[in-house]
Amino acid sequence: MVGKRKTIGIIIIAIAAGMVGYGIFRDEITDVFNKAIRICLECIGIGWIL
Amino acid sequence: MRRKIIQAVSAIVSNSYIPGFLKGTIYQGKLKSICVPGLNCYSCPGAIGSCPIGSLQAVLGSWKYRFSYYVLGLILLFGGFLGRWICGWICPFGLFQELLYKIPVKKIKLKGNWRKLSWVKYPVLLMFVIILPLFVVNIAGLGSPAFCKYICPAGTLEGALPLMIADPGLLDNAGALFVLKASIAIAVVAVSMVLFRPFCRILCPLGAIYGWMNKVSLYQMEVDTGKCIECGRCTLQCKLDVEIYKNPASAECIRCGECKTVCPTGAISSEIRFRKKEEVHGRIERTN
Numbered sequence: 001m002v003g004k005r006k007t008i009g010i011i012i013i014a015i016a017a018g019m020v021g022y023g024i025f026r027d028e029i030t031d032v033f034n035k036a037i038r039i040c041l042e043c044i045g046i047g048w049i050l
Numbered sequence: 051m052r053r054k055i056i057q058a059v060s061a062i063v064s065n066s067y068i069p070g071f072l073k074g075t076i077y078q079g080k081l082k083s084i085c086v087p088g089l090n091c092y093s094c095p096g097a098i099g100s101c102p103i104g105s106l107q108a109v110l111g112s113w114k115y116r117f118s119y120y121v122l123g124l125i126l127l128f129g130g131f132l133g134r135w136i137c138g139w140i141c142p143f144g145l146f147q148e149l150l151y152k153i154p155v156k157k158i159k160l161k162g163n164w165r166k167l168s169w170v171k172y173p174v175l176l177m178f179v180i181i182l183p184l185f186v187v188n189i190a191g192l193g194s195p196a197f198c199k200y201i202c203p204a205g206t207l208e209g210a211l212p213l214m215i216a217d218p219g220l221l222d223n224a225g226a227l228f229v230l231k232a233s234i235a236i237a238v239v240a241v242s243m244v245l246f247r248p249f250c251r252i253l254c255p256l257g258a259i260y261g262w263m264n265k266v267s268l269y270q271m272e273v274d275t276g277k278c279i280e281c282g283r284c285t286l287q288c289k290l291d292v293e294i295y296k297n298p299a300s301a302e303c304i305r306c307g308e309c310k311t312v313c314p315t316g317a318i319s320s321e322i323r324f325r326k327k328e329e330v331h332g333r334i335e336r337t338n
Contacts, residue, residue, distance in 0.1 A: 005299070006323065009130050009266040016126035023120025028109055029083045032121065035108035036082040036092040036100040039075075043104060043198035044093050044209035045231030046223050 053139055053306060054148075060088070061142035063098075065208070070095030074216025085121060087128040088141030089256050091202070093209035095216065102128075103179060103256050104198050104205075111183035111193025125259055131322065133267030134260045137250055138304030143204045144250055150242035151289075158244050159291055160251070167252045168302055174201070175255035197255060199227070203235035246289035251302065261301030269322045271298040271305060277317035284309035284318060294318060 023029070064086050067077035077098050086099035102125050109118035128136055137144050151157075160167060174197070182196035198205050210228070214220045241248040250257045273295050285293045287308050292300045294309045295318070310318045 005266045006268060006270075009263075009268050012126055012263075012266060013130035013268070016123045016130055019119040019123030020127060021123075023118060023123055026115075026119070028115060028118055028120040031109050031112050031114065032085070032100055032105045033080075033083040035105065036097075037076070037078040039209075039213065040093045040104070040195065040198065040205075041223070042227070043091070043195055043202070044205045044213065045199075045228040046210065046220055 054145075056139050057142075057145040057148070060140035061145050064088070064090045064142055065094055065096030065098070067096045067098050070097075071212055071216065074213050085124045087132075087136045089143045089202075089204050089254060090141075091198075091205045091209040093205060093213070095209075095212050097208070101204075103202075104195060107179055107183040107193070107195035107197060110180065111187070111195060113191040116184065125256070126263070129260045129263030130267055132260075132269045133264040133305065134257065134301075134303060135267075135269050135305035136260055137254075137257055138306040141250075141256075143208075143254075144247060144304070146207070147238075147242040147247045147249060150239060151246050153243045155243050157246075160245070161291075165291070170252050171254055171258040171261075174253055175258045179255045200230065201234060201253060203231070203238040203249060206231045206235035207239075247304075250304070251290065264301050264303060264305075265299045269305065269320065271303060271309075271318065271320045273298050274317045274319070277315040278313075279315055279317075281314060283312045283314065287312045 081098045085102040092100045106121045178197035183193035292303045
């Protein structure tokens with residue numbers, strides 16, 4: 001069971017590495033960056049509207 | 051003690067942009083393109099990386115993409131190697147709750163049906179991190195970061211609080227939303243004093259993902275069935291009430307390792323292993 005789980009883990013890691021690479025290729029990183037460098041007022045709860 | 055040092059170093063490094071605290075601004079360097087493994091608000095003045103949950107919502111809610119290969123890939127990569135070790139050893143918000151738990155007041159444990167509260171984090175992940183950012187969009191087609199907006203106490207405590215201290219003018223814009231978020235943050239702080247890491251156990255969507263990954267991560271807790279005498283000391287020691295000798299891959303286990311220190315026979319171990327170790331089994335089996 002442990003061996004099978006680890007195999008699944010290794011497969012997930014390989015797929016995840018591919019996903020990261022593809023995400024960088026299609027420039028998702030710019031969206032992440034643009035969101036992260038501005039103070040997200042709604043994220044920190046500033047605002048009147050629920 | 052070693053774990054506390056690593057937690058502290060991780061929290062300090064993750065939030066090492068000191069000018070942000072002084073000026074009420076946030077770091078805008080290239081490192082912000084990278085998600086940190088733990089829950090750490092990217093609107094915290096000191097944050098030098100991005101929060102994976104905030105980033106996931108940002109990309110899902112953007113008009114350009116409806117799926118985030120990059121952020122989800124990073125979360126799966128971190129979880130695939132370490133599972134909830136990340137929660138136990140490097141998550142800054144986990145450390146914050148643990149420090150609150152050190153305040154000497156009467157402690158409680160989740161018992162009986164109350165333990166089912168740990169399932170709440172899964173619908174929170176589904177609804178607030180995925181469904182609402184994807185499908186509830188404004189006129190510009192942008193989804194709302196619902197978890198950050200309505201729930202996340204890390205955003206209130208790590209982001210709003212220091213920014214408001216540095217720039218009290220922000221208080222003028224703190225309305226109903228802030229009241230809601232501040233109430234949740236105050237509740238989390240209060241409960242953290244009596245219950246070990248309540249946010250991680252009940253609400254954290256990142257903990258939900260890493261918890262599932264505990265089953266398959268390369269880093270595993272393992273119980274030697276030949277050595278274990280089922281004395282139950284590990285369960286008594288566990289602040290998360292995990293019966294590690296029955297379920298070493300429990301989704302609730304944050305891999306703090308306290309069970310290893312109290313095991314009288316040294317039956318519990320943990321390490322990153324790429325191959326199965328023959329004499330160790332993931333689950334204890336009765337021999338009589």
